[in-house]
Amino acid sequence: MNVTPLLSCQNLNAGYGASQVLFDVGFTIHAGETVTLLGRNGMGKSTTIKSIMGDLRSKSGQIHFNGRPVQSLKADAIARLGMAIVPEGRLCFPNLTVREHLLAFADRRNGRADGWDIDRIYALFPRLKERASHMGNQLSGGEQQMLAIGRALSTNPRLLILDEATEGLAPVIRDEIWACLAKLRQEGQTTLIVDKYLEKLLGLADRHIILERGRVVWEGSSASLANDRSLWARYLGV
Numbered sequence: 467m468n469v470t471p472l473l474s475c476q477n478l479n480a481g482y483g484a485s486q487v488l489f490d491v492g493f494t495i496h497a498g499e500t501v502t503l504l505g506r507n508g509m510g511k512s513t514t515i516k517s518i519m520g521d522l523r524s525k526s527g528q529i530h531f532n533g534r535p536v537q538s539l540k541a542d543a544i545a546r547l548g549m550a551i552v553p554e555g556r557l558c559f560p561n562l563t564v565r566e567h568l569l570a571f572a573d574r575r576n577g578r579a580d581g582w583d584i585d586r587i588y589a590l591f592p593r594l595k596e597r598a599s600h601m602g603n604q605l606s607g608g609e610q611q612m613l614a615i616g617r618a619l620s621t622n623p624r625l626l627i628l629d630e631a632t633e634g635l636a637p638v639i640r641d642e643i644w645a646c647l648a649k650l651r652q653e654g655q656t657t658l659i660v661d662k663y664l665e666k667l668l669g670l671a672d673r674h675i676i677l678e679r680g681r682v683v684w685e686g687s688s689a690s691l692a693n694d695r696s697l698w699a700r701y702l703g704v
């Protein structure tokens with residue numbers, strides 16, 4: 467594991483207008499890790515992600531990405547440094563084919579041999595290969611979600627962020643998405659996941675961070691979280 471974290475947040479304070487939502491939030495993610503951000507509704511998960519991605523300017527604190535301070539950069543500049551999000555709601559283009567989606571965003575800046583080219587994305591999601599010439603609006607919800615993940619991967623992100631990526635999907639499709647996340651982890655992709663299905667996440671992630679009213683109240687391994695059910699009841703409402 468690298469000594470310098472891929473992502474480091476320290477003393478992050480952020481909110482909307484006069485209302486402060488995040489209070490001294492701090493955590494790190496190392497290259498190769500799969501980490502979850504957990505907490506009940508309204509505890510600040512999306513706000514944390516917006517702050518990291520540059521969609522919300524934090525009031526104070528530091529965010530370093532790959533060793534570089536990014537808290538004053540705009541979202542597109544941060545994205546170019548290698549952060550990609552799969553947002554809630556998928557957002558596929560109705561008039562682009564699957565293949566066009568995957569090529570339109572592809573990172574051609576560096577032809578890294580281990581990069582996510584279209585063939586590697588098709589290997590991860592054979593369903594996308596079968597649907598290569600279908601338009602965005604001809605895809606099922608699950609296929610759109612796979613495409614949203616594939617499109618994020620096509621930018622070759624150092625950090626992939628999934629915000630409620632299985633929300634609203636049928637259980638069988640959720641399972642497919644989780645199987646894909648397990649493969650991504652095996653392949654060394656660094657990933658931050660926000661999702662509600664704690665039991666599944668225990669098997670998919672290395673570490674977990676729990677937010678309660680905008681503060682990090684617990685952080686630890688899957689084994690620690692699995693063994694302490696009082697945390698589930700106290701902070702996750704499970």
Ligand SMILES: Nc1ncnc2c1ncn2[C@@H]1O[C@H](COP(=O)(O)OP(=O)(O)OP(=O)(O)O)[C@@H](O)[C@H]1O
Nearest residue numbers: 482485487505506507508509510511512513514677
């Ligand atoms: N654009 C906004 N303007 C004002 N307040 C907001 C805005 N977005 C979120 N909030 C408030 O900030 C707090 C944290 O919301 P946030 O969306 O970060 O929570 P969350 O943990 O992601 O919850 P959820 O699972 O419901 O998305 C909530 O009280 C919410 O009402």
